[in-house]
Amino acid sequence: MSPRFTLYGCPNTRSLRAAWALEEAGVPYDYVRINLFKGEGRKPPLIELNSSGKVPVLRDGDMILTESAAIITHLGERFPESGLVPGQDHPAERAAYFEWCFFIVAELEQPLWTIAKHRFALPEKLRHGNIEPTAAWEYQRATARLAEHLEGRETILKSGFSGADILAAHTLAWARSARIDGGQARLDAYLEAQWQRPAAERARVREG
Numbered sequence: 001m002s003p004r005f006t007l008y009g010c011p012n013t014r015s016l017r018a019a020w021a022l023e024e025a026g027v028p029y030d031y032v033r034i035n036l037f038k039g040e041g042r043k044p045p046l047i048e049l050n051s052s053g054k055v056p057v058l059r060d061g062d063m064i065l066t067e068s069a070a071i072i073t074h075l076g077e078r079f080p081e082s083g084l085v086p087g088q089d090h091p092a093e094r095a096a097y098f099e100w101c102f103f104i105v106a107e108l109e110q111p112l113w114t115i116a117k118h119r120f121a122l123p124e125k126l127r128h129g130n131i132e133p134t135a136a137w138e139y140q141r142a143t144a145r146l147a148e149h150l151e152g153r154e155t156i157l158k159s160g161f162s163g164a165d166i167l168a169a170h171t172l173a174w175a176r177s178a179r180i181d182g183g184q185a186r187l188d189a190y191l192e193a194q195w196q197r198p199a200a201e202r203a204r205v206r207e208g
């Protein structure tokens, strides 16, 4: 019998976040590789699941879910023992979880995405070469806030590793591979510690 969960992803993209969450939850899943670089995002099966042609997409039985932060959170709610999302009985930690997830996707990630769009993702005529210093400055502002928060702690939440760390670590690794300097060397140890988690390693192997 095939697993209930199927992840549609592509190596070196945000789908690693979803694969990492599935691995943390210890859930069996099929992995369908979509080669975005060959235009497979615009063809079936992906385009039928997500009309924006983007990964990750998670199938959970009859349900289709997009957005990496939503997928991580959904898995955390489905599998509370994973510790990905604090439960209702810990309202302060739960609020902090949402606060940091929203901060990461809205503030930390957006400057990186702006740079990526103007380096290669947008149609050439819409790219502006002079956008990068502004976006890099915004990224540094966001990393400063994250670094300040992580002072004297190993994870974003007091209670330990959560889905917010998947989002943060993936975003920091993205900046590193794109050679965008966050100006916060003290985040390196945090990134290394998250990146070396066995579930993160398994997710990278699964994506290939």
Ligand SMILES: N[C@@H](CCC(=O)N[C@@H](CS)C(=O)NCC(=O)O)C(=O)O
Binding pocket: 012, 013, 014, 015, 036, 041, 052, 053, 054, 055, 056, 066, 067, 068, 069
């Ligand atoms: N906010 C979405 C962004 C998804 C996204 O932009 N994915 C990229 C790969 S990292 C993609 O599939 N791009 C293909 C395209 O834009 O056509 C998420 O976090 O899941």
